[in-house]
Amino acid sequence: MRVLITGATGLLGQQLVKECHTKGIDVNYLTTSSDKLEDKENYKGFLWDAKNKEIDATCLKGVHTVIHLAGASIAERWTDEHKQAIIDSRINTANLLFDLLKEKENMVDHFISASAIGAYPSSLETLYTEEYPEYNPSFLGDVVNVWEQAADQFEEIGLKVTKIRIGVVLAENGGALQQLIKPIKIYVGAPLGSGKQFQSWIHIKDLANIFVHCMEQKLAGIYNATAPHPVTNATLTKTAAEVLNKPLWLPNVPEFALKAALGDMAAVVLESQKVSSAKIQGEGYVFSYERIEKALDCLLSTK
Numbered sequence: 056m057r058v059l060i061t062g063a064t065g066l067l068g069q070q071l072v073k074e075c076h077t078k079g080i081d082v083n084y085l086t087t088s089s090d091k092l093e094d095k096e097n098y099k100g101f102l103w104d105a106k107n108k109e110i111d112a113t114c115l116k117g118v119h120t121v122i123h124l125a126g127a128s129i130a131e132r133w134t135d136e137h138k139q140a141i142i143d144s145r146i147n148t149a150n151l152l153f154d155l156l157k158e159k160e161n162m163v164d165h166f167i168s169a170s171a172i173g174a175y176p177s178s179l180e181t182l183y184t185e186e187y188p189e190y191n192p193s194f195l196g197d198v199v200n201v202w203e204q205a206a207d208q209f210e211e212i213g214l215k216v217t218k219i220r221i222g223v224v225l226a227e228n229g230g231a232l233q234q235l236i237k238p239i240k241i242y243v244g245a246p247l248g249s250g251k252q253f254q255s256w257i258h259i260k261d262l263a264n265i266f267v268h269c270m271e272q273k274l275a276g277i278y279n280a281t282a283p284h285p286v287t288n289a290t291l292t293k294t295a296a297e298v299l300n301k302p303l304w305l306p307n308v309p310e311f312a313l314k315a316a317l318g319d320m321a322a323v324v325l326e327s328q329k330v331s332s333a334k335i336q337g338e339g340y341v342f343s344y345e346r347i348e349k350a351l352d353c354l355l356s357t358k
Contacts, residue, residue, distance in 0.1 A: 057081040057117040058270065059163075061103075061148060062124030064091055066229045067169070067221075070263040071122065072098065078267060083114050085125070105147040112159050120165040120270050121156075123149060123206070129171075130234075133194070133319045141198055149205035157212050167217040167269055168206035172255055172281060174199040174220055177326035179251055184331045185220070185277040193322055203277075215275040219266060222281035222330060226259040227354045232295075236355065239296050245305040247313060250289030252327035255281035258344035258353070268340045278338075281330045283345045288324070291347060298351045 058075060062068045063084035072082050081097040092100035101114035127144040131137055149168070156163055173195030175183040190196040203218050210216050225232045238244040257280055265280045286294070289307075296303045313321040332342070344350040 056119065057083060058120045058122055059083045059085070059114055059118045060122045060124065061085045061152070062126070062169075065124060066226055067224065067259065067262060068124050070226070070259050071124070071266055074260070074263040074267050078271075080267070080270075081117070083116070083118055085110070085114055103148075103151065105144070105151045108151055108154075110151055110155055112155060115155070115159060115161040115163065117162070119162055120167065121152060121163055122167045122266055122270070123152065124169045126169070126202075129195075129198070129320070129323065131320075132317070138194060142201055145198070145202045146205050149202075149208075153205075153208055153212070156209070156214070163214065165215045165217070165270065165273060165275075166206060166209040167219065167266060168202070170203055170206075170218045170220045170277070171195065171199050172220045172222050172279065172328045172330050173326070174203075175328045175330065177252075177322075177328065179253065179327050180329075182329050182331055183279075185279060185334050191326075193326070194319060195322060195326070215273060217269045217275055218277045219269065219280050220277060220330075221262060222255040222257045222279070222285075222328075224259055224262060225256055225350055225354055230259070232351075232354060235292065236295055236299060239292070239299055239301050239303070242301060243305060244292060244296055244301065244303055246289040246292045246303075246307045248288070248307065248310040248325045250287060250292070250307050252288050252325060253285045253329035254288055254291055255279075255285040255328055255330035256291065256347065256350070257282050258350045261342050261344055264343075265335060265340055268335070268338070272338060274338055278335045279330050279332055280335070281332050282342060282347075282350070283332045283336065284347065285329050286347050294347050294351055295355065298348075298355045
């Protein structure tokens with residue numbers, strides 16, 4: 056089996072490549088940098104440039120599934136320019152892949168796109184399933200809406216389409232967890248805002264394996280990629296401090312201070328999405344890290 060991955064050199068992409076290789080799945084990947092090209096039997100790089108609509112069509116050789124992870128980071132200040140880059144980077148790359156698959160002979164029958172739980176409106180009470188009918192009326196919801204529409208177009212050329220709504224990714228090197236523990240390690244950690252907002256998290260190993268599971272089982276539709284037991288921001292912060300054996304003594308960081316520091320991007324840490332994992336579990340996926348304590352013990356034990 057061979058898969059084509061965009062965003063393969065990013066945080067999730069690297070873990071996904073690792074899990075694919077563990078299962079004997081060969082990887083083709085697309086990159087914008089010639090310095091990142093490798094040419095191994097199980098890991099082959101190809102160039103693309105979405106801005107100029109250029110892509111090496113040989114990237115499709117032997118490929119049956121495309122996994123699309125590429126997109127500008129939402130963890131940068133949301134200037135008007137960067138907001139547009141967040142949207143364009145997802146739409147333009149998807150469109151380039153669509154045009155390639157439509158125009159060139161290939162064996163691809165499955166398109167899997169990253170998405171985000173920012174699709175769901177902020178709520179302290181609602182447990183969100185994939186059947187929830189409305190998108191979040193914020194910028195995050197707008198991003199997910201157009202992101203998933205870009206994925207849906209692949210159905211027009213006969214492909215199964217899977218959209219994986221990703222929660223707060225916990226990883227050892229990078230991602231949300233590293234930002235969380237920085238202040239804790241220097242004794243200035245504190246919950247954010249009220250601390251009551253739910254953060255539906257997932258260990259990066261489970262996240263990568265959900266992508267592999269959807270590929271192997273040929274699952275189509277929307278799937279939440281979050282651990283079975285979401286926690287509040289206060290619980291996440293407290294548990295991380297306990298694992299690191301650091302005290303929390305400061306009051307919560309006020310919402311107004313976060314908005315002053317982060318602008319609109321404060322929504323990433325202040326919005327609350329309590330998200331269900333029941334659907335992917337119903338399709339046979341078994342989580343390695345169901346509870347936050349085990350996940351943080353794994354990721355922070357050497358910190």
